[in-house]
Amino acid sequence: MTKAELKKRVCEAIDKRAEEIIAVGDSMFKNPELGYKEHKAAALVEEKFKALGLDYRKGLALTGLKARLPGRQSKLSVAVMGEMDAVVCHDHPNADPNTGAAHSCGHNAQTAMMLGAAFGLVDSGVMNELDGDVVFFALPAEEFVELDYRQKLRREGKIAFLGGKQELLKLGEFDDIDMAMMCHLASNHPERQMLIPGPGIGSTGFIGKTIKYVGKEAHAGGAPHEGINALNAAMLGLMGIHANRETFKDADSIRVHPIITKGGDLVNIIPADVRIETYVRGRSIDAIMDAGQKVNRALQAGAMAVGAEAIIDEIPGYLPLFNDEQLATLFASNCAELLGTAGVIPAEPMAGSTDMGDITHIMPGIHPSVGGVTGSAHARDYLIVDPDMAYVVPAKAMAMTVIDLLFDQATVGREIKEAFKPAMTKDEYLAMWENLLVIK
Ligand SMILES: [Zn+2]
Ligand SMILES: [Zn+2]
Numbered sequence: 001m002t003k004a005e006l007k008k009r010v011c012e013a014i015d016k017r018a019e020e021i022i023a024v025g026d027s028m029f030k031n032p033e034l035g036y037k038e039h040k041a042a043a044l045v046e047e048k049f050k051a052l053g054l055d056y057r058k059g060l061a062l063t064g065l066k067a068r069l070p071g072r073q074s075k076l077s078v079a080v081m082g083e084m085d086a087v088v089c090h091d092h093p094n095a096d097p098n099t100g101a102a103h104s105c106g107h108n109a110q111t112a113m114m115l116g117a118a119f120g121l122v123d124s125g126v127m128n129e130l131d132g133d134v135v136f137f138a139l140p141a142e143e144f145v146e147l148d149y150r151q152k153l154r155r156e157g158k159i160a161f162l163g164g165k166q167e168l169l170k171l172g173e174f175d176d177i178d179m180a181m182m183c184h185l186a187s188n189h190p191e192r193q194m195l196i197p198g199p200g201i202g203s204t205g206f207i208g209k210t211i212k213y214v215g216k217e218a219h220a221g222g223a224p225h226e227g228i229n230a231l232n233a234a235m236l237g238l239m240g241i242h243a244n245r246e247t248f249k250d251a252d253s254i255r256v257h258p259i260i261t262k263g264g265d266l267v268n269i270i271p272a273d274v275r276i277e278t279y280v281r282g283r284s285i286d287a288i289m290d291a292g293q294k295v296n297r298a299l300q301a302g303a304m305a306v307g308a309e310a311i312i313d314e315i316p317g318y319l320p321l322f323n324d325e326q327l328a329t330l331f332a333s334n335c336a337e338l339l340g341t342a343g344v345i346p347a348e349p350m351a352g353s354t355d356m357g358d359i360t361h362i363m364p365g366i367h368p369s370v371g372g373v374t375g376s377a378h379a380r381d382y383l384i385v386d387p388d389m390a391y392v393v394p395a396k397a398m399a400m401t402v403i404d405l406l407f408d409q410a411t412v413g414r415e416i417k418e419a420f421k422p423a424m425t426k427d428e429y430l431a432m433w434e435n436l437l438v439i440k
Contacts, residue, residue, distance in 0.1 A: 029384065077177050084111050165358060198328075210276070218269070
């Protein structure tokens with residue numbers, strides 16, 4: 001059978017399950033869960049993996065699932081991945097009333113399209129004519145949030161990294177994978193289009209920080225002179241960060257965006273315990289570390305001004321994303337088949353970050369964006385308006401790309417693997433975080 005015939009079969013199989021794929025996406029959209037807590041999503045993925053008769057493992061990095069579908073030979077392993085976690089957006093119409101979690105980053109669509117690709121590749125029987133394996137991966141915790149909660153998980157030894165892919169990498173779950181693909185929904189992009197990343201840096205990377213200002217409590221009316229105001233220290237720290245912004249170079253895309261997560265205990269007590277979380281983002285590790293030093297200096301200066309103490313915890317963030325050019329070109333040609341050439345446009349480099357960046361330092365990977373959505377990512381107005389585009393088309397595009405990679409001795413896939421020059425090995429990756437940051 002020709003490659004074109006295999007692709008036709010896989011797309012027909014996906015079309016037959018379109019309703020089910022959309023139902024998965026909708027169900028997750030209505031049941032948003034934050035990272036490392038994606039229990040309902042994981043149960044849904046498990047149900048589908050089981051029904052497909054896939055050989056899978058679960059509970060990876062707490063909530064992740066991984067299934068392997070073998071080809072007639074195993075010359076290459078390609079991962080088709082989907083994230084499961086939501087963000088907090090209390091005002092989103094589908095926000096969980098208890099946790100505020102909402103799928104306003106569209107990760108529900110990622111799980112749906114990953115399963116869609118699995119339906120197509122299993123139902124069509126095309127794997128009997130392909131010379132490599134596919135790994136379907138349901139991934140936890142892409143959003144780098146709830147730092148205190150995840151730091152607690154780290155202290156308890158349940159995770160070592162705050163990002164799900166990072167944790168899975170450390171656990172060796174990427175050791176048996178040669179290349180990885182996933183799609184992310186776009187922002188404010190209702191059109192039936194795929195946004196394909198060009199060569200070079202596709203996103204910023206970052207480090208995380210949690211800051212605890214320790215002051216001294218005192219009666220705010222009766223004896224403020226006996227206290228040390230940790231909130232004032234924090235405010236001066238934040239002002240110090242702002243005073244450094246003019247030193248950030250445009251080309252480095254530095255972003256520092258702190259929030260105060262605790263501003264005091266009671267209004268009539270001088271605050272003695274104030275907490276801040278922040279990222280320091282940038283387009284290179286050097287730029288991130290340089291800005292990170294300035295941020296620390298400013299935060300400490302705030303403490304020094306009022307005699308408080310600043311305890312800064314450095315947390316491994318994510319690395320900048322590098323999309324593999326050949327993989328992106330293959331994927332784009334499949335998208336053009338599905339959507340026409342007007343349906344394929346270049347993506348802007350992301351100013352956000354993703355732990356897919358970490359993966360692309362070690363193996364070839366792509367992270368294109370998908371239309372069919374209105375509203376801004378992470379905002380209350382984020383909605384999927386074209387479920388076929390958001391859920392079904394990317395499932396087809398990924399399954400078709402798997403066929404390209406694994407067809408005829410997996411020649412194309414093996415070429416991509418051989419041409420890829422990893423920025424670092426897994427061991428170097430783990431050592432880098434240990435050397436750059438104190439992992440507590
Ligand atoms: Zn997001
Ligand atoms: Zn996202």
